[in-house]
Amino acid sequence: MTNGYMLKVEHLWLERDGVTILRDVNLTVAPAQVFGLLGRNGCGKSTLAYTLMGCGGYAPSSGRILFDGQDITQLSVTERARLGMTLAWQDPARFEGIKVKDYLALGMREPSRAEMEEALTAAGLSPFTYMERAVNDVLSGGERKRIELAAVYAMRPRLAILDEPDSGIDVLSLDAIGRLIRGLAAQGTAVLLITHRDEMVPVADVAALMCQGEILEVGDPQTVRDYYARRCQPCEAGQKMP
Amino acid sequence: MSDFDAILKAYERSGGNPHFLRSSKVVSMVVSGNRVLGANEVCGVHLFAEELPDGVRARIVVEPGVKLPTPAHLCFGVIPNEGVQRILPVFEIGAGAAVEFVAHCTFPNAERVVHLMEGEIHVGRGASMAYRETHYHGEVGGAEVAPKAQVTVDEGGRYTGEFVLTSGRVGVLRFDYVVNVAARGVAELVTKAYGYGDDQIVVQETIRLGGEGARGLVKARIAVRDRATSQVIGTTEGNAPLARGHVDCVEIVRDQAVASAIPVVKVTDPRAYVTHEAAIGTVDKKELETLMARGLDEERAVDVIIRGMLQ
Numbered sequence: 001m002t003n004g005y006m007l008k009v010e011h012l013w014l015e016r017d018g019v020t021i022l023r024d025v026n027l028t029v030a031p032a033q034v035f036g037l038l039g040r041n042g043c044g045k046s047t048l049a050y051t052l053m054g055c056g057g058y059a060p061s062s063g064r065i066l067f068d069g070q071d072i073t074q075l076s077v078t079e080r081a082r083l084g085m086t087l088a089w090q091d092p093a094r095f096e097g098i099k100v101k102d103y104l105a106l107g108m109r110e111p112s113r114a115e116m117e118e119a120l121t122a123a124g125l126s127p128f129t130y131m132e133r134a135v136n137d138v139l140s141g142g143e144r145k146r147i148e149l150a151a152v153y154a155m156r157p158r159l160a161i162l163d164e165p166d167s168g169i170d171v172l173s174l175d176a177i178g179r180l181i182r183g184l185a186a187q188g189t190a191v192l193l194i195t196h197r198d199e200m201v202p203v204a205d206v207a208a209l210m211c212q213g214e215i216l217e218v219g220d221p222q223t224v225r226d227y228y229a230r231r232c233q234p235c236e237a238g239q240k241m242p
Numbered sequence: 243m244s245d246f247d248a249i250l251k252a253y254e255r256s257g258g259n260p261h262f263l264r265s266s267k268v269v270s271m272v273v274s275g276n277r278v279l280g281a282n283e284v285c286g287v288h289l290f291a292e293e294l295p296d297g298v299r300a301r302i303v304v305e306p307g308v309k310l311p312t313p314a315h316l317c318f319g320v321i322p323n324e325g326v327q328r329i330l331p332v333f334e335i336g337a338g339a340a341v342e343f344v345a346h347c348t349f350p351n352a353e354r355v356v357h358l359m360e361g362e363i364h365v366g367r368g369a370s371m372a373y374r375e376t377h378y379h380g381e382v383g384g385a386e387v388a389p390k391a392q393v394t395v396d397e398g399g400r401y402t403g404e405f406v407l408t409s410g411r412v413g414v415l416r417f418d419y420v421v422n423v424a425a426r427g428v429a430e431l432v433t434k435a436y437g438y439g440d441d442q443i444v445v446q447e448t449i450r451l452g453g454e455g456a457r458g459l460v461k462a463r464i465a466v467r468d469r470a471t472s473q474v475i476g477t478t479e480g481n482a483p484l485a486r487g488h489v490d491c492v493e494i495v496r497d498q499a500v501a502s503a504i505p506v507v508k509v510t511d512p513r514a515y516v517t518h519e520a521a522i523g524t525v526d527k528k529e530l531e532t533l534m535a536r537g538l539d540e541e542r543a544v545d546v547i548i549r550g551m552l553q
Contacts, residue, residue: 055531077534093529097493097553098546106546107536155536223309 005066006031006159006190007052012063014051014213018162021047022060029159034181034191036204036221038228044213045194049163052192053087054080058224067159081107084158088138089163090194092148093137100147103135107155119154122183123147124176141168160184161192166200178203201225245321249274249348253317256348256378257409262315269314273298275327282308287314287341297328297358304335306366313374316345323384324354331359333373337366337396345375352413353384361391365399365427372402378410383439385413394418396428404432408552410469412441412449419446421515425453425482432461434552437470437499448477450512458487465548466499477506480514494525494548 007029014022021044029035039045050058052065054077065073067164072080086107095103104119105111117127123146133139137148145168152160165177174197181203184191193204207221209228218226243251249272250260262268263280269287272280278298283349286308290301304310320327335341349355364369379385395401401421412435421429431447443466449458460476472495478487493501505518525547533543 053531053535056527077531078537078539081535081537089528089532093526093532095529095547095550097550106533106538151536 004142005029006033006068007192008066009052010064010066012048012051012065013061014047014058015061016047016057021213022051024129025063025213025215025220027208028129029190029192031142031158031190032185032188033206034185034193034204036193036201036207036224037194037210038198038201038207038224040196040197043210045196045210047213048210049087049161049192052161053085062145085161086152086155086157086159087161088148088152088163090163090167091141092144094137094144098135099131099135100135101131103147104151104154107151113152119150120147122153122180123150124173124180125150142170145169149177153180153184155190156187159190159192161194163194164196165193166195166197174199198225198229201228245274245277246279247350248321248380249279249317249319252319252321252348252350252378253346255350256346257376258315258317258346261314262344263317268312269310270316271300271302272317273300273327274299274319274321275325277293277423282309284355293487294330294496296326297330299330301332301334303334304336304339304341304369307338308336310342313342313344316343317348318345318357318359319348320355320357321351326356326425327358329357329359329361331361333361333363333371335363335365335369335371335399336482338368339366339493340370342372343374345373346378347375347387348378349385349387350378350380352380353382355379356387357385357387358383359389359391361389363391363393363401364410365393365395365401368397368398369396370400372404374404375406376405377405379407379413381410383397383411383413383441385411387413388416388418390418392431393422395421395423395429396536397424399424400428402430402432404434406434408434408436408551409548411439411442412437415444416441417445417447420448420450421458422450422452422459423456426455428456429458430461431459432439432463433474434463435465435472436548436552437464437466437472438468439470440468441466441470443470443472445473446475446481448483449487450479451487452481452483453485453514455484456482460487460489460491462491462493462503463551464492464501465494465496465552466501467496468499469497470499471503472501474502474520475506476518477508478516478518480507480509480511482511483513485511485514485516487516489516491518491520492551493522494551496544497520
C-alpha cells in the first residue's frame, strides 16, 4: 500500500446545469477504514458518490480524485472499477432476466458459489431463497438494496462507496447492515459510507458532516453524530461546527 | 454424415438436446427441407405428415384428457445454404389435455433460405398447450422466416406461445399470430429477438378476448443494433365482460438501428379492461453504470443487459 490512503479528494468542485453542487470537497479515506459521510437530503452526498465513481454527467469542474496514489479524475467507471473501486447505488437498478447468482458473479474475479452464499448471508438474505431469483422489480426495494450490498461484498473491492445503504431497510436490520460494513473493512476494503441516519455513524471509524455541497468537519464519529442529531438545521453554506 | 445426423447437429446448435429426438418415449418429429426424417408417437398423441414439393403438411392430434409428462420435441430445418421450406401444421389439442411443445427451427448455413409456417392451432375446452419455439438462422443473415398462425382457445383453455431468436443473425423475420380466446380462457404470447447488421424484425401479435373472463398477455422483448430495424404491433381486444388483457413491449435500440412499437388496445364491452405499455430506448444508464462499476466494459455491460432482457 502506498501513500497511507485509499481515496483522497482534493478541492473538488462540481456544477450541473449552472448550479454548484460540490464546493471544494476534501476528504481522505484510509485503507480498511470506514469513513462515514453524514448529511441531510439534498446536500450533495449522492452527487459526490457519482462523481467519485466517474458516472456520466458528473465530471468535476475542478479538483482531483486520487485512488491509492493514482489520479483517477479522468478515468471511466470501468477503469475505476478495475482499479478496485465500486459503488452501491441508493436506489439500485433493476435487471430483467438476470439472476442474483449471475449478478453477483459479474463483479467477482473467480466466482464461487460459497462466496456468493457468504455475501448473501452477510446482507441478511437466504442464499436458498434468493440465488435463483431475478434482480427485477418483483423484488422489493429493500431486497434489491441487500442484493446490491451483497454484490459489493462479493466483489471484495479495495474501496466501496455505499450510498445510503440503510435507506429502505427496516430498522431491525440496521445492525446487520452495520455488520456487513464492518465485515467489508475487516476484509481490507475501505468504505465511504454515505448516510443521513445518525444511528449509522457508530459503524464508522471517522465521520464527516456535509452541508450544501461542502464538508464542514471531519472527526470523531460520536462528535459529528451529536452535532448532526441535535443541532444540524438548514443554514447558510459553510457554517462550521462549533 | 446422414441427413438425420446433420439435422440433429444443427438442432443441437440451436439449443436443442438430440437425445429427445431419438427417444422412443418422447413425442417428436424431425423435418429437414421437405422430408420427414423421423416421427415418434406415444399413447394418446398422433402425428400425421405429408411431404409436399416445398415442405411438409402435418397434423398433430392430442386426444382429450391426455397429459404429456414430458414435452414433445419438434425440429424443422434446412441444412443447405439456400432453399424454401413451407410448414403447414395443424395442432388439435383435445378437451382437458395438457401438452408442451419444444420446437427448434434451424437454418445454420442460410444465405438464401425461406421458411414459411402457416399453422392452425386448436386448444380444446379446459386444455393447455405451450409452444416454445427457438430459432437459429446462422451468422450470415440470409434467412427469411415468416411464422404465421391462427390459434383458437376454447372455454377454460390455455395457450402459451413463446418465440425466441436471440442467437446468431435474424435475417428477415415476419411473425404474425392471431389468437381467439373463449370464456375463461388464457392466452400468452411472448416474443424475444435480437437483431443486428441489417436484420429486419416485424412482430404482429393479436389476442382477441371474445369470452367472458378471458385473459391475454402480449409481451415482446426486442433488441436491435447496427442498422437493424424492428416493428412490434401488439393488439389486444376486449370483446366480452370481465375480459382482461395487457400489451407489454420493450425494445432496446443502439447505433443506427430503428425500432417502433404500435400497441393497439380495443375494447367493445364496457366491462372489459385492456392496458398497454411500450418502452423504446437505449440501455438504461443506471443499469449500464452499475455493471461498469463491477468492472465490465461498456460493450459487455450492454450485452449482459440485453441478454438478460431476452432471457
